[in-house]
Amino acid sequence: MELLAHQVLAGLATGGIYACLALAIVMIYQAIHHLNFAQGEMAMFSTFIAWQLMQWGVPYWVAFSATIALSFVAGVAIERLLFRPIHDAPALSHIVVFIALFAILNSLAGSIWDYNVKSFPSPFGSRSLFGDGLMSSHDAGMIGVMLFMLILIYLFFRHTRIGLAMRAAAANPGSARLAGIRVGWMNALGWGMAAAIGAVAGIMIAPAVFLDPNMMIGILLYGFAGAVLGGLTSPGGAVLGGFAVGVIENLVGTFVPYVGKELKLTIALIVIVAVLTVKPSGLFGRSIVTRV
């Protein structure tokens, strides 16, 4: 029983990492209705920018804010420069551009900052909270930051005009345009926000997994799984999905004999797919009804 509790706690700590990225993924999904394969690499690149600023002696919170602002601008710029010109290309072509963006960012980061693993500071310290080193103060701080972000996002989408406009633009671009909403700019804003949230996620994740150009690849997979499990239409669901994936992964690794350690990602994914066959729009997602 104690082992179970410990593993759940450790799972929540890693789940927090996945939840961060799942949240960013859902944000961009809300805005553009695609899964952004380059999301993880965008977050990684932002984290490197924060690291570089700190190397130049900029204080932590200043670097933190500057990185978020820069990432927001970069996200908007990516939408305007890269995706605007091909906005009526087929959806699968967009995915290829995501893959291209992934390759470019990864390779650029590698050549600017090399592939050596770097440590990244945490504002919350790294004391162990419950003994045994299962959950550190950084893990707890990270979960706190993420929940705070979630509340901000909720307030933004529910209680501001621009949040409403963004939801309208994503739900029904045609009608939104007729109502006077600039749908193109709403998409760009969605990209910017996703990049900014990704930057926060990256800065929060980096102290736990260390900083290198490939840091996000594994996490991105889990983040996707969490986002899809929770339902791509629900930011809160995505966060819960991320935690769930972390816990499932840890429990599988501990309690499934023989194959548990090596196949934990696979088994976690199978569990998720099984859930999805029963509940095809995710645990908390709304199923979207379309007229035939």
Place this chain on the structure above:
Amino acid sequence: MKQRPKSNLGQAQAETIAGIPVRMWGRAVMTAGLLVALLLPFAIKSFVIFQLTLAVTYAIAILGLNLLTGFNGQFSLGHSAFYGIGAYTAAILMDQADVAYYWTLPAGGAACFIVGFLFGLPASRLEGLYLALATFALGIAMPQLLKLMPLEPWTGGVQGIVIMKPEAPFGLPLNADQWLYYFTILIAAAMYACAVNLIKSRTGRAIIAIRDNPIAASAMGIDVALYKSLTFGVSALYTGVAGALGAIAVQFVAPDSFTFNLAIAMFVGLVIGGVGSIPGTLFAGLFILFVPNVAEEVSKGLAQAVYGVILIAMIYVMPSGAAGFVRVIVGRIARMWP
């Protein structure tokens, strides 16, 4: 994530260039291409022949993916797994049972058809992104499964299996690379002919109807779940045969050759070649084999970035892939010289 390219059946006949129907031009280009492909091995180095063999192999694999995505509207990020199953089936049969290489192709195809069909049964409940996630799980699982301890006597674990390259039969005056190239071309020709006929048949129309509107298709009496699963099986079969050919050409299989990166490469090829275009897959095979090498030659350190830039440029120039691009160009020429 769904994509509905216009069906090009029946529209090409109407257009003519210089009084000759576009269809005839297409045949002429195909025949010329085939002739060049047949004569090429006498003009180039062995290594290039080997590369071309691999490119044709990839083209068959992407054709399999295209049958699934382009014609049936199902998305897959796990076709690297089928490529791997085909390759391992071939390698294990040749290594353990001394089966002749040409018999490993039907075996690899059959193994993949069964796995693909069984995977397609539950997957037919899932759509779009959810299907992508399920196939993605398959793609991630495959290298890990191949590394598993209990399977090591057959798969060779992380080390993989080394196999022998076949020599030309009947005393033909060809070296092993040339023979394998012709063998691959022969298999590819047969498989492309089958695919074209499949798509033109009643079954093919059912497959396309499911892509265009599953509800209308089921109202017309098509068993959507069965057809989706069967398409999954056939798609896996194509990719599995390609995997077996690839294993024979490379003479080596190892778990890390069949990672998610291969699935991504196949997907990129699919889109660059043209979703829902059968000839486009040939271009796709050449693209995913040669363009990463070109990128590497431009800049060693930034090879990936160069590759990404090339990809973006391709999508800008031809948003619907090479096939769509050719269609547009042909349409323009046809209007200028009808």
